[in-house]
Amino acid sequence: MITQVKPVSPEAIAEAARLIASGELVGMPTETVYGLGANALDEAAVKKIFEAKGRPGDNPLIVHVSCLAEIPPLVREIPESAKRLMEAFWPGPMTLILPKSDKIPSAVSAGLDTVGIRLPASEAARALIAASGCPIAAPSANRSGKPSPTTAQHVFEDMDGRISMILDGGASEVGVESSVIDATGEVPVILRPGGITPEMVEKVLGDVRVDEHVMSPLAEGDIVRSPGMKYKHYAPKAKTVIYDGAAEEVIRAICSRYDAAEAAGEKPAILGFDEHDFGNRTRISLGSVRRPQEAAARLFGALRELDERGETVALCEAVEATGIGLAVMNRMGRAAGFDIERV
Ligand code: AMP
Ligand code: MG
Numbered sequence: 001m002i003t004q005v006k007p008v009s010p011e012a013i014a015e016a017a018r019l020i021a022s023g024e025l026v027g028m029p030t031e032t033v034y035g036l037g038a039n040a041l042d043e044a045a046v047k048k049i050f051e052a053k054g055r056p057g058d059n060p061l062i063v064h065v066s067c068l069a070e071i072p073p074l075v076r077e078i079p080e081s082a083k084r085l086m087e088a089f090w091p092g093p094m095t096l097i098l099p100k101s102d103k104i105p106s107a108v109s110a111g112l113d114t115v116g117i118r119l120p121a122s123e124a125a126r127a128l129i130a131a132s133g134c135p136i137a138a139p140s141a142n143r144s145g146k147p148s149p150t151t152a153q154h155v156f157e158d159m160d161g162r163i164s165m166i167l168d169g170g171a172s173e174v175g176v177e178s179s180v181i182d183a184t185g186e187v188p189v190i191l192r193p194g195g196i197t198p199e200m201v202e203k204v205l206g207d208v209r210v211d212e213h214v215m216s217p218l219a220e221g222d223i224v225r226s227p228g229m230k231y232k233h234y235a236p237k238a239k240t241v242i243y244d245g246a247a248e249e250v251i252r253a254i255c256s257r258y259d260a261a262e263a264a265g266e267k268p269a270i271l272g273f274d275e276h277d278f279g280n281r282t283r284i285s286l287g288s289v290r291r292p293q294e295a296a297a298r299l300f301g302a303l304r305e306l307d308e309r310g311e312t313v314a315l316c317e318a319v320e321a322t323g324i325g326l327a328v329m330n331r332m333g334r335a336a337g338f339d340i341e342r343v
Pocket of ligand 1: 059061062097109112115138139178191225227229
């Protein structure tokens, strides 16, 4: 199969929509990361997503809609708290877990009684969904186990020969996957942190919980409410360690570990902030220390770069785990197997 990459245009969107409507897969831009889209109501099409990604069948997909009116047939009810979150944060980087209707094939929800729904902010994504005439199930468009793609090039690297088209909408603005929020209970629970932060949810609903697995590795036998958390995502080949503490201490500890690794014949690299001085050691930038949204936008690209360059040790600066920083630390933590040195 030839994989075409086409910049977003009305013609390219129309072509991608025809592919989706005929049961094919399309790599599509969204504001979070690139998605691998299929008609969410077509079980055979949805199964192709799992095949192309090498994704375990018990990891459910998020269903994307182009407007609120498309949601009622997909769910059994919309709790009041979910309505308030929709009003506050849609279109945007937030997925809501809702009780699913019979229209959603069980391949989408991985057998669960619920479905994740998202109304994306990306205009190209919404135009594609609207033109396809169906909701689009779309997980991140990476091969399973690789960092989520934040450019069309990343999608091409992972999906060349597996899908017929990738819509190129430029680099994803947010850079980490959507916040997944279960708003079916009394207190909303953030199952996966993202661009819509706990602080933002709390302002709207007055209360919020963050699932305990967001900042810790899973123990044997743990039951997870968000199946994706079971899987070791985003792990680069390099042995990855995070350093957390006061900036000067972190820089000192990273430099000393870097030099020791190099002396031992390793190929170390630093994921660090622009303002910090690491001498002439190899550094992949996480942007400005004052703007954690830059670390969010760059992290997945940085993890891919580590592998491309054949680095064997990755030393990462932590960010404060508040606001979007929680999403950064969740993804970085999982890349490092939550190996965090407090200095
Ligand atoms: P991805 O599309 O790759 O960002 O993965 C979607 C993630 O959303 C999954 O790995 C799950 O963790 C989460 N998710 C999707 N649907 C549900 C659901 N019904 N209940 C809980 N979590 C879900
Ligand atoms: Mg994913």
